[in-house]
Amino acid sequence: MEIFLLAYLCVNIAFRAKARGLNSLPWVLRTVLACFAGMFVAVAVVYISWLQKFGSTPKDMERIQAMMLSGELVPNGWSQLAVFVCCVGGYLVVRYRLDKHPIITPGDKDNSPS
Numbered sequence: 058m059e060i061f062l063l064a065y066l067c068v069n070i071a072f073r074a075k076a077r078g079l080n081s082l083p084w085v086l087r088t089v090l091a092c093f094a095g096m097f098v099a100v101a102v103v104y105i106s107w108l109q110k111f112g113s114t115p116k117d118m119e120r121i122q123a124m125m126l127s128g129e130l131v132p133n134g135w136s137q138l139a140v141f142v143c144c145v146g147g148y149l150v151v152r153y154r155l156d157k158h159p160i161i162t163p164g165d166k167d168n169s170p171s
Contacts, residue, residue: 062141063092066148070155078161084151091147099143103136 070088071081111117 058137059096059140059144062144063089066092066145070148070151073152073155076160077155077158078163079155079158084155087154088148088151091151092144093147095143095145095147096140099136099140103139 067085067088070084074081074084107121108118111121
């Protein structure tokens with residue numbers, strides 16, 4: 058599911074970059090990196106919440122790993138939602154940066170980025 062969200066966000070940012078007269082590849086790469094960074098943050102937050110729920114001693118961590126491997130502890134809807142929200146948050150950061158660039162027309166040298 059995350060790959061479809063990431064593809065949609067990359068296509069959206071590519072169209073925005075093209076509309077501003079910019080090369081879309083760097084903006085798509087920034088979007089991918091920002092989305093993965095957001096997903097990493099969300100996974101870290103979910104894991105920390107599991108540590109708070111089940112304990113943080115080495116024995117508790119072994120129990121959490123065993124529960125994850127056996128399928129007893131699976132990400133629920135809230136953790137998936139956190140991953141999606143953080144992924145979209147990364148996209149919004151890149152979109153904000155892109156929207157600060159001026160629109161470049163082919164014959165306009167005054168608006169070219171320096």
